[in-house]
Amino acid sequence: MTEQQPTIPQFIADWIVSQKQTGMNIYGALSELYKHKKVSTWSNNVDDTLTYKTLCDAWFYGYKIESSETDEIVDKLVRHIQSDDFEDILRSSVRAFIIRDGIK
Incomplete structure (x- = not known):
């Protein structure tokens, strides 16, 4: 079934978790999608059919969480923590955060 996740x-x-915890079924959750701004915005950025299929598949079959840029950097650091180039990797990662977030 992981193919459908x-x-x-x-x-x-x-x-999805919060909807299920309140006892909502998939039909009710989808019909009230517009009440949840961030979820609604996400669904508006994707074709409606694909959005509903994705949400239904996630609801019934489970899902995988998207990897964020932060997770990828942490994974990279963990892989290299004992390597000789750890300090260079740490410096470049911190530099990337500073540039991305405009920290001064």
Whole structure:
């Protein structure tokens, strides 16, 4: 069944969990999608048919969480933590965060 498990952002997974915890069924959750701004915005950026299929597949078959840029950097650091080039990798990663976030 993992073939039907879509990869979704963490906030979509959180929304699915919260809907299920309140006893909502998939039909009710999809019909109230517009009430959840971030989820609604995400769904508006994708074709409606694909959005509903993705959400239904995630609801019924489970899902994988999208890897974020931060997760990828952490994974890279962990892989290289005992290597000789760890200091260079750490410096370049921190530099990337500073540039991306405009930290001064």
